[in-house]
Amino acid sequence: MSAAHPRSDRVDEKPNSAPAARLSLSKGLTTVGASTVLLFIVCAVVEPASVSFTSLSGMLPVAAVLAIAGLGQMLVVQQGGIDLSVAGGISLAVVMVTHIPNGNGSLLVPAIGLALVFAVVAGLLSGVLIATLGLNPIIATLGTNAVLYGVNLAISSGRPRTTTDLLAGIAGGSTLGIPNSVFFAVVALIIVAVLVKRTVAGRRFEAIGANWRMARAAGLRIRLHQSSAYVWAQLLYCLAGILIAGITSMPSAYAGDSYLLPSIAAVVLGGTSLLGGRGFALPTVIAAVFLQQLIQFVSVLGVSSAISPLVQAAALAIGISLYTLNWRAILTPFTSRAKPAAAPA
Numbered sequence: 458m459s460a461a462h463p464r465s466d467r468v469d470e471k472p473n474s475a476p477a478a479r480l481s482l483s484k485g486l487t488t489v490g491a492s493t494v495l496l497f498i499v500c501a502v503v504e505p506a507s508v509s510f511t512s513l514s515g516m517l518p519v520a521a522v523l524a525i526a527g528l529g530q531m532l533v534v535q536q537g538g539i540d541l542s543v544a545g546g547i548s549l550a551v552v553m554v555t556h557i558p559n560g561n562g563s564l565l566v567p568a569i570g571l572a573l574v575f576a577v578v579a580g581l582l583s584g585v586l587i588a589t590l591g592l593n594p595i596i597a598t599l600g601t602n603a604v605l606y607g608v609n610l611a612i613s614s615g616r617p618r619t620t621t622d623l624l625a626g627i628a629g630g631s632t633l634g635i636p637n638s639v640f641f642a643v644v645a646l647i648i649v650a651v652l653v654k655r656t657v658a659g660r661r662f663e664a665i666g667a668n669w670r671m672a673r674a675a676g677l678r679i680r681l682h683q684s685s686a687y688v689w690a691q692l693l694y695c696l697a698g699i700l701i702a703g704i705t706s707m708p709s710a711y712a713g714d715s716y717l718l719p720s721i722a723a724v725v726l727g728g729t730s731l732l733g734g735r736g737f738a739l740p741t742v743i744a745a746v747f748l749q750q751l752i753q754f755v756s757v758l759g760v761s762s763a764i765s766p767l768v769q770a771a772a773l774a775i776g777i778s779l780y781t782l783n784w785r786a787i788l789t790p791f792t793s794r795a796k797p798a799a800a801p802a
Contacts, residue, residue, distance in 0.1 A: 485728015485740040493747040500754050507750075507757040514636065516753045517746075518629070518704045521642035522697045524745035526716045527723035528649045529693030531741050532686045534724050535653075535666040537733030538587065538594030543720050545605030546579060546691050547713025550698025552609050555618045555708060562623035572695050579605055580691035584684025598687075613710040620702050628703020638700045642742065645693060650738040662686070667734035718769050719748055725776035748772055 500507040526543055533540040550572045557568035579601055586597035620629075630637050653659040665672040665682045673679050694713070701712050725731065726747065727740035751772070752765050 483728050483737050483740060485726070485737045486743070488728070489726050489740050489744045489747055493743055493750070496747060496750055496754070500750065504754065504757050507754045510634075512753060512757070514631070514634075516749050518636045518638040518700070520746045520749035521636065521638040522700050522704070523716060523719050523723060523749060524642045524742040525645050525693050525697040525700070526720040527727070527741045527745050528645055528738060529690035529697075530720040531724045531727070531729050531736045531738065532649070532653075532693075533594070533598075533690050534721075534729050534731060535663060535733055535736040536683050536686045537666060537669075537731075538686070539598070539721065539731070540583070540687065540690055541595060541598040541717065542579065542583060542602040542605060542691070543694055543717045544711075544713035545602035545609065546576060546694030547698040547701065547716055548709075548711055549575060549579075549605045549609045549713075550695040551702045551708045551712045552613045552710050554624060554699050554702045555620050556612050558621050558624075560619060560621055562621045565621050565623050569699060572699065573692065575605075575608065576691040576695035577688055580688030581684065583687040583691075584680075587687070588680040588683035609710060615710050617707045617709050619707050620705070624699070624703040625706065626703075628700045629705075638704060641696065641700060645696065646738055646742050649689075649693075653736055653738065658682075663735050666736075718766065718773065719745070722748060722769050722773040722776060725773055731777070744776075 497508060506512060526547065530540055530543060553572040553575070554565065554568045557571065558564040582604065583594075583598050583601045586592045586600070587594050628638055628641070632640065651659075653662060661672070661677050662682050662685075664675075665677055665679055669679050669683075697716070698713060702708050705712070723741050723744040726744035727742075728737045729735070729741065748769060752768055755764060755768055
């Protein structure tokens with residue numbers, strides 16, 4: 458009996474003696490990370506003004522807002538949907554935190570609270586329409602976007618209003634030379650990444666997005682997780698809108714319109730599949746920086762600002778083609794060489 462113990466000990470120790478799991482990088486992280494580094498190198502060589510401190514100070518706040526909106530869009534895409542209410546959610550938050558306080562800093566906190574309540578209601582509306590009633594996500598979120606803009610116009614009549622000094626100091630200020638909006642984006646990234654990747658609910662969330670039929674067979678609460686994606690997304694859009702209101706002295710009542718296409722492009726460039734499943738938060742944030750720096754580079758070159766939507770659309774098309782097409786099969790006919798016939802024996 459005593460001779461059996463060393464053998465059993467060796468068996469027990471085998472799993473512990475295995476080498477530690479190597480850090481694996483997603484395709485999206487390596488692709489968009491390398492592309493971003495390459496873009497900054499090109500900018501520094503071709504047009505150094507596009508990477509000056511002044512230019513970066515103007516680019517980073519907008520990139521931070523886009524990153525936060527992209528994280529919200531990512532959660533929806535993970536469930537196989539597309540959220541077209543990005544513009545309405547951001548714009549309504551902008552209107553609420555500027556029109557309700559009307560320059561009075563003491564009313565800013567109640568205005569933010571009300572904006573968050575509307576964000577939750579809008580998310581629940583989309584979630585019920587999609588997860589419970591089975592509506593197509595595009596149709597449902599388009600309807601939610603119309604409701605949000607209806608509330609927006611009822612409050613603002615489409616007119617902008619000056620932001621409060623308190624919000625301008627918090628969202629539009631900087632710390633150690635870094636725009637405060639960047640810190641908000643980093644916190645949002647950490648929260649989303651931890652919740653999705655490091656919690657049981659997050660793993661279930663990804664499993665439902667990857668295959669909801671198998672998840673249902675496993676007893677997971679499909680409707681709850683799908684609805685929560687839209688609620689969390691609206692909360693992130695709300696945060697993005699609040700930041701816009703602080704970054705811009707007199708933000709437009711339609712400030713969110715310019716973030717719909719870029720938010721989708723950031724998600725796709727980050728490697729999250731439009732079919733749902735795993736989400737990649739860090740690559741999405743890096744993709745937001747890439748997109749905004751690309752637009753700034755094009756602007757510094759003197760190209761009309763009207764070209765920006767075309768640049769974003771091109772980035773979206775490239776991102777979809779990178780992660781969905783089988784490039785090996787496409788390039789094989791052009792790269793393969795005819796193999797010589799085997800010599801007869």
